[in-house]
Amino acid sequence: MAEPSTMTGDVREKKIWKGVFAVSGIMITLVIYGVLQEKIMRFPYGVNKEYFKYSLFLVFCNRITTSTVSAGVLLASKKALDPVAPVYKYCLISVSNILTTTCQYEALKYVSFPVQTLAKCAKMIPVMIWGTCIMQKRYKGFDYLVAFLVTLGCSIFILFPAGTDFSPYNSGRENTVWGISLMIGYLGFDGFTSTFQDKLFKGYDMEIHNQIFYTTVCSCLLSLTGKVYSISIVT
Numbered sequence: 001m002a003e004p005s006t007m008t009g010d011v012r013e014k015k016i017w018k019g020v021f022a023v024s025g026i027m028i029t030l031v032i033y034g035v036l037q038e039k040i041m042r043f044p045y046g047v048n049k050e051y052f053k054y055s056l057f058l059v060f061c062n063r064i065t066t067s068t069v070s071a072g073v074l075l076a077s078k079k080a081l082d083p084v085a086p087v088y089k090y091c092l093i094s095v096s097n098i099l100t101t102t103c104q105y106e107a108l109k110y111v112s113f114p115v116q117t118l119a120k121c122a123k124m125i126p127v128m129i130w131g132t133c134i135m136q137k138r139y140k141g142f143d144y145l146v147a148f149l150v151t152l153g154c155s156i157f158i159l160f161p162a163g164t165d166f167s168p169y170n171s172g173r174e175n176t177v178w179g180i181s182l183m184i185g186y187l188g189f190d191g192f193t194s195t196f197q198d199k200l201f202k203g204y205d206m207e208i209h210n211q212i213f214y215t216t217v218c219s220c221l222l223s224l225t226g227k228v229y230s231i232s233i234v235t
Helices: 004-044 055-076 086-106 112-132 140-160 177-203 210-235
Strands: none
Touching: 004 086, 004 140, 055 086, 055 210, 086 177, 086 210, 112 140, 112 177, 177 210
């Protein structure tokens, strides 16, 4: 029979390796995600050197893949596909998530991915605002000070970038008013999305893949509808 100290050591070692695996997975996938985003939105394709313009279609492809994977996980783990929360609450997350991702992709036409990633540090302020409005959270003065200083530092870096830009949508300057506006929209909607997701997890006995599945299915329907509507307007 193994000694208790040995068993404790094995458990601790397993937790460490799980943590290393989780952190590595997050870092690797985010790097790949960022590289692909920037390549799709900012580099020309084909003989005619055309640029990808349809952010909503990209959102649709993203969400239909995610919903398929999450459904597979739920079925493989033999967990119910029934909605835990009212469907309209999943739809609220879907709408804000679509707006978040669309603003994110559109912003890449005007700002580089490193600048966009740095700007995410300013997400603290919208998260605190939404947390106060939705979750009735209360923050200390020090928390507001830290959020302000981080946002100020990010703003200085973004407004006074070094080097030149290669974006076809931006004539010589990386950060336009429109690009910054898209980033503000992205941070605001993203703050709402994460806060409302947290509210659902705390308000319902909800498994993470259940929320992902219903949120992304709603996002598929909404983004497809928006894309079809935009095509009908053009034609």
